[in-house]
Amino acid sequence: MNENNQKFKNDKFIVEKEGLANFFLHSVDKNNIPSKSMVVFYNKKMEINRDITNLAIIAYNKLFNQNKLVIVDSMAASGIGSIRMLKECKNIKKIYINDINPMAIDLIKKNIQINNLKDIESLIKISKKSANLLFSELALMKQDEKPDIISIDPFGTPNLYIDSAFKAIKKKNSLICITATDTPVLFGIRKKACLRKYMSMPLHTEYCKEIGARILIYFISRIANINNLGISPLLTFYSNHFIRFFALTYKNKERIFENINKFGYIIHCSHCGHRMSFTDDILKILGKCPLCNKSQKIVSAGPLWLGNMHRTNFIEELINLNEDCNYNNKNRIKKILNLIVEENDMPITYYNLHRLSKELRLSNIPKIEKIINEIKKKKNYKASRTHFDFLSIKTSMNIKALKKLLLSL
Numbered sequence: 001m002n003e004n005n006q007k008f009k010n011d012k013f014i015v016e017k018e019g020l021a022n023f024f025l026h027s028v029d030k031n032n033i034p035s036k037s038m039v040v041f042y043n044k045k046m047e048i049n050r051d052i053t054n055l056a057i058i059a060y061n062k063l064f065n066q067n068k069l070v071i072v073d074s075m076a077a078s079g080i081g082s083i084r085m086l087k088e089c090k091n092i093k094k095i096y097i098n099d100i101n102p103m104a105i106d107l108i109k110k111n112i113q114i115n116n117l118k119d120i121e122s123l124i125k126i127s128k129k130s131a132n133l134l135f136s137e138l139a140l141m142k143q144d145e146k147p148d149i150i151s152i153d154p155f156g157t158p159n160l161y162i163d164s165a166f167k168a169i170k171k172k173n174s175l176i177c178i179t180a181t182d183t184p185v186l187f188g189i190r191k192k193a194c195l196r197k198y199m200s201m202p203l204h205t206e207y208c209k210e211i212g213a214r215i216l217i218y219f220i221s222r223i224a225n226i227n228n229l230g231i232s233p234l235l236t237f238y239s240n241h242f243i244r245f246f247a248l249t250y251k252n253k254e255r256i257f258e259n260i261n262k263f264g265y266i267i268h269c270s271h272c273g274h275r276m277s278f279t280d281d282i283l284k285i286l287g288k289c290p291l292c293n294k295s296q297k298i299v300s301a302g303p304l305w306l307g308n309m310h311r312t313n314f315i316e317e318l319i320n321l322n323e324d325c326n327y328n329n330k331n332r333i334k335k336i337l338n339l340i341v342e343e344n345d346m347p348i349t350y351y352n353l354h355r356l357s358k359e360l361r362l363s364n365i366p367k368i369e370k371i372i373n374e375i376k377k378k379k380n381y382k383a384s385r386t387h388f389d390f391l392s393i394k395t396s397m398n399i400k401a402l403k404k405l406l407l408s409l
Contacts, residue, residue, distance in 0.1 A: 015114070018047055019054070019327065020087040023080045023111045026103075036155055040104045041077040045240040048329045049153070050081045052318070053177055055325070055333075056235060056246050057089045057149060059317040060175045064248060068093035071149045072138070072168070074131040074161065075099060079108035081151070083115050086123070096147070098127045098134050135164035146170045151177040157185065159197050162220055166227040171251045176231065178220060181242045186212030188301075203301035205268060207275075207349040209238050209388040214348070216243055217305035218263055224249065230256040235318070236309035237336055238388050265302035266348065269294065273399045275349050277306050291400055310344045339387035346394035350386045353393060356406060366409045368393060374405060 013024040026039040034043040061069060069092050073082040082097040097108055105128045112124065127134060131152065138146060150165050152158045158178050169176060180186060185193045188204030188211065195201060198219045203211050213236050224231045231247040264279035269289035276290075288295045319337045322330060357365045368385060375383035375395050383395035395402065 013110075018080055019051065019084045021080060021083045021111075022114050023078055023083065024107060024114060025078060026107070034155075040101060040107045041155060042080070046153075046242065048239055048332065049179060049242065049244050050084055051325075051327045051329050051333060052235075052237065052244065053081065053151065054084060054088045055318045055321045056177065056314075057085065057175070058321055059314055060149070060234075060246075060248075061089070061091050063314065063317060064173050064175075065148055067091075067148070069149055070094045070096075070145075070147045071151070072096040072134070072147045073098065073151050073153075074134060074165075075153050076108060077101075077104050079104075079111045081153070082108075082124075083111055083117070086117060086120065087115065092123055094123050094125060096125050096127065096134065096138075098129055098131065100128060100130050102128055131161050132164045135161070135168040138168035139164070143170065147174065149175045149177065153177075153179040155181060157182045157197050159219065162223045163227070166224050166229055166249075169249060171229060171249060174249045175234075176220070176245075176247050176249060178216075178245045179242055180212075180216050180245075183209075183212060183241050183243070186215055186243070188212075200303055201301055203266065203268060203299060206352040206355055206392070207388070209243075210349060210386075211266065211301050211304065213238060213243050213245070213309060213388075214304035214306070215301075216245060217247075217309060218303055220245065220247070221259060221263075221305060225256055225260070228253075228256075230259050232259075232311070233305075233307070233309050234311045234314045235340070237340065239336065259307070262305060262307035263303050264306040265300050266304065268299050268301070269297050270299055271297040273351075275399075277348050279306060291398060306348065308344055310340050312341060312344055315341050315344070336387045339385050339390075342384035343386045343394050346382065346384050346386075347396050350389060350392040350394045351399065351402060352389060352391055353406075354391050356399075356403065360403060360406055362406065366406065371405070371409070374409065375402075 012027050014027050014030055016023055016025050025042055029038045032038055076082050076097045076099045079097055082095055147169050150169050152161050158180055184190050187208040188202035198215050200215045221231050230250045233247050235246045237244055264277055266277050268275045271294040272292035274289055274291040315337055322333050372383040375381050375397055381397045383393055386392050386394050
């Protein structure tokens with residue numbers, strides 16, 4: 001560390017480490033609750049987001065696009081995400097490191113210095129702009145010069161940036177990485193805000209995390225469609241009150257139309273807990289629950305994405321890459337990714353076993369693995385755990401049969 005960096009450290013900065021990168025953080029921001037009031041935004045809990053993002057970039061480069069990559073980190077803050085990409089992802093042609101906060105730009109430059117990136121400084125383009133302004137400038141570039149990867153990681157909703165991002169990115173086989181941290185909106189606590197921001201009705205139920213993720217994918221897919229693009233989900237995961245979504249872009253009208261058929265609704269009976277998904281017109285909604293035959297108890301969520309949220313070969317590649325890393329979150333990432341592989345082809349929604357056990361007044365809560373094994377023993381039924389909630393399971397068994405099974409155990 002040179003004398004200037006030592007002065008920064010002793011004066012008003014502290015040095016932190018994440019992945020292979022060291023970085024300065026303003027002393028006053030240390031241990032602060034992450035908020036817009038910070039001098040430069042940093043959230044330690046989002047480290048797992050940056051870990052998985054780098055694994056995703058490496059996997060994307062191996063599976064879908066072997067060229068040298070042009071990457072845009074549109075809301076870089078301290079620059080830790082971008083710097084980690086430069087140090088951990090090897091095949092980078094250019095990286096745009098952008099933030100609208102002038103204090104962030106100063107910190108990014110200091111953090112590039114502390115990480116000895118001068119040898120590859122020609123790959124780095126730093127800018128102080130709104131993300132949408134940067135995207136609009138990139139949209140004017142020739143197609144082969146446009147970004148291969150765009151990361152959108154805002155404080156709150158990403159909805160304001162998605163349209164301009166799809167205009168800026170390469171049309172075929174590019175990687176879009178989007179974070180949403182406005183989970184109270186997506187999870188149905190603020191329904192009106194969800195209708196306004198995502199044009200979809202949420203549902204605050206035990207499986208609201210999955211509902212929120214599917215609403216986010218639906219919204220992103222619709223905005224892509226407006227731009228004559230389709231998206232193919234590679235990975236969707238929830239952790240620490242945020243949702244992170246990765247998808248490939250494509251330009252094929254027939255495939256786009258096929259994906260539109262994956263938009264639909266989830267129907268939930270607030271009396272018995274039965275749920276089902278359908279792609280028909282919402283006006284054809286059932287008047288009574290098909291399980292308990294109660295009327296006036298049916299609620300719905302949507303429109304939302306009803307297709308798969310992950311691609312198995314991509315997740316398996318992430319699992320392999322994670323084994324070779326020394327991330328602090330390595331074991332946690334392994335657990336999340338293994339659960340995602342399990343749940344990928346399972347029915348939509350999940351059941352919280354603690355909640356069901358309490359409702360049934362069970363003296364003991366059966367172990368999750370035992371319940372899953374018992375379900376699998378029964379003909380034509382399948383079950384798995386889910387990364388959305390470690391106390392829940394996904395199953396093709398309806399809630400009436402599941403309750404009966406729990407009582408028998």
